[in-house]
Amino acid sequence: MTKKTIGFTLGCFDVLHTGHINLLKNAKGLCDKLIVGVCSDEYIDKNKKNRCFNLEERIKILDALKYCDVVVPEDTLDKLTLWNKYKFDYLFVGSDWYGTEQYKKWEEDLKSVDCTVIYYPYTKGVCSSDLKTKI
Numbered sequence: 564m565t566k567k568t569i570g571f572t573l574g575c576f577d578v579l580h581t582g583h584i585n586l587l588k589n590a591k592g593l594c595d596k597l598i599v600g601v602c603s604d605e606y607i608d609k610n611k612k613n614r615c616f617n618l619e620e621r622i623k624i625l626d627a628l629k630y631c632d633v634v635v636p637e638d639t640l641d642k643l644t645l646w647n648k649y650k651f652d653y654l655f656v657g658s659d660w661y662g663t664e665q666y667k668k669w670e671e672d673l674k675s676v677d678c679t680v681i682y683y684p685y686t687k688g689v690c691s692s693d694l695k696t697k698i
Contacts, residue, residue: 568595570591571598571600571646571655572587572590572655574599574602575621576624576625591632593653597631599631599635600645601625603637622636642673652678657683661682
C-alpha cells in the first residue's frame with residue numbers, strides 16, 4: 564500500500580483572492596490530502612488591521628473549494644507544533660516568507676521530521692489588504 568502524501572498550509576483567508584487560489588491549487592497538485600489551517604479571529608484581530616469574515620465563515624468558504632480536503636481552525640503559527648498535530652509531508656507557503664529568520668528556523672525544525680517546506684511564488688498585485696481598501 565502506497566503512503567498518501569499530506570500537505571498543509573495556513574492562512575487568514577479573510578478575503579479569498581487569486582493568490583490564495585493559486586497557492587491552494589498548486590499545493591493540492593503535490594499531495595493526496597491537503598489540510599488548510601485557518602487563523603483564529605483572535606489572531607487576526609491582534610495582528611491585522613481588520614477582518615471581513617469570522618472564523619466560521621472563512622472555514623465555510625474554504626470548505627467549498629475542491630482543493631481543500633480538510634479545513635481546520637488554528638490558533639498557533641508554530642509549524643513544528645502544527646506538524647506534531649497533523650504529520651504532514653509538505654508545508655506550503657507563499658514566497659514572500661522565503662529567507663525570513665522565522666522560516667529558516669521552521670525549515671530546520673521540519674527537516675528533522677522529514678517534512679519539506681515548499682514556497683510558491685507570491686501572486687503580485689493581489690493581497691487582501693489592497694482588496695479591502697478598494698472595496
